[in-house]
Amino acid sequence: MTCRPALSDSHPPEPGTPSSPSFGVCGDRPLLRERGQHEVFCGLAGIIWLHRKIQDAFFLIIGSRTCAHLMQSAAGVMIFAEPRFATAVLEEQDLAGLADAQDEIDRVVARLLERRPDIRLLFLVGSCPSEVIKIDLQRAALRLSKVHGARTRVVSYSGSGLETTFTQGEDACLAALVPDLPSAAADEAPDLLVVGTLPDVVEDQFGRLFAEMGIARTAFLPPRRSTALPAIGPKTRFLLAQPFLGDTARCLEARGARRLAAPFPFGVEGTTGWLAAAAQAFGVDDLTFRRVTAPGRERAARALERQRATLEGKRVFFFPESQLEIPLARFLVRELGMEAIEIGTPYLHRAHLAEELALLPATALLSEGQDVDRQLDRCRAARPDLVVCGLGLANPLEAEGITTKWSIELVFSPIHGYEQAGDLAELFARPLLRRALLKV
Numbered sequence: 001m002t003c004r005p006a007l008s009d010s011h012p013p014e015p016g017t018p019s020s021p022s023f024g025v026c027g028d029r030p031l032l033r034e035r036g037q038h039e040v041f042c043g044l045a046g047i048i049w050l051h052r053k054i055q056d057a058f059f060l061i062i063g064s065r066t067c068a069h070l071m072q073s074a075a076g077v078m079i080f081a082e083p084r085f086a087t088a089v090l091e092e093q094d095l096a097g098l099a100d101a102q103d104e105i106d107r108v109v110a111r112l113l114e115r116r117p118d119i120r121l122l123f124l125v126g127s128c129p130s131e132v133i134k135i136d137l138q139r140a141a142l143r144l145s146k147v148h149g150a151r152t153r154v155v156s157y158s159g160s161g162l163e164t165t166f167t168q169g170e171d172a173c174l175a176a177l178v179p180d181l182p183s184a185a186a187d188e189a190p191d192l193l194v195v196g197t198l199p200d201v202v203e204d205q206f207g208r209l210f211a212e213m214g215i216a217r218t219a220f221l222p223p224r225r226s227t228a229l230p231a232i233g234p235k236t237r238f239l240l241a242q243p244f245l246g247d248t249a250r251c252l253e254a255r256g257a258r259r260l261a262a263p264f265p266f267g268v269e270g271t272t273g274w275l276a277a278a279a280q281a282f283g284v285d286d287l288t289f290r291r292v293t294a295p296g297r298e299r300a301a302r303a304l305e306r307q308r309a310t311l312e313g314k315r316v317f318f319f320p321e322s323q324l325e326i327p328l329a330r331f332l333v334r335e336l337g338m339e340a341i342e343i344g345t346p347y348l349h350r351a352h353l354a355e356e357l358a359l360l361p362a363t364a365l366l367s368e369g370q371d372v373d374r375q376l377d378r379c380r381a382a383r384p385d386l387v388v389c390g391l392g393l394a395n396p397l398e399a400e401g402i403t404t405k406w407s408i409e410l411v412f413s414p415i416h417g418y419e420q421a422g423d424l425a426e427l428f429a430r431p432l433l434r435r436a437l438l439k440v
């Protein structure tokens, strides 16, 4: 069984579409839609946090030297770790004949699995050079699973920069795993599944909270080991931990699982709403819910108070990068007193973001997609106190005296849940404090 991405449903606009902006509505608020040049990392970046999470998996990128360089520089910090990703650089002669390319992939995989018998799950990750796109990696994965399946499961997905923003690499990876999840027995009690990569420490915190509420059967996707893939079925209820998992959610729903509508677990309000959605679905009484969540809520509120002095009243501008922008803006505005000028998102999944949008103040401009020059003009004209953007825009904006925060850092850092709320606020406060020090 396969589950293919639905481009119209959960992907940002494809490049090359007309650049003139259009205005739409999202609920009762205006939405600026742009379809111009956009500057984002590609989906290969997801490997950087996914390979740390699934400890017996290996990510083999089928790509070019550019892909290899990107991964080397982006993930250079992992240089001393046992590598769990690599790039098979297909040379031009390999690409001249696609049959040769398939043979080459078979050779590389056989060599890799011989050297690394610890690999239980191998991802073949597609990239965007035009000749690589033509290689049928799904067919390669099926063929290789037959050969190596007794020990290693082989799955393929695309991390191509043409179709994705960097967080959608995770969406594509998890969606590719869904068909391989075992089926839960129809008469089993409902299970809670948390979907989206969380650092182990955060996963443990949420697991404890659910257990204290009496929700005993909780699983996480992705799991820490590929041998522990969670079973799913019509009784599974799932909570998204990340707002960029549209395809994964769709594939889970196709297998009968049901999504629990909730805000995302950032800050006190988001975390409480997210936990409450599970509590409600599993019949946890109000008293138990309050008792279990009160200590975390209080600790988080105290931690946020410390950052409020730096952030309150400051104006923030989000460029579209990760799809985390709307939940993070909600957190900054409602819990730290910031003002959001523009909240750009690469793609707005209206159903998954409905609870977030209901909490956002109507004054912030929402924009979807990007026309980078126009957006830079709006940003410069607004002179915000803080801009959240990609690495490529941060340096020029800093040179113009505008304080920036790299959005990719927010994906690498533990930021979910009560215990991380203070650290999340600090990630936004730090650049403002640094700028204030430089001015002295």
Ligand code: SF4
Pocket: 042, 043, 044, 063, 064, 066, 067, 068, 070, 126, 127, 128, 129, 159, 160, 161, 162
């Ligand atoms: S997949 Fe495409 S965008 Fe990403 S590093 Fe490779 S060549 Fe560049």
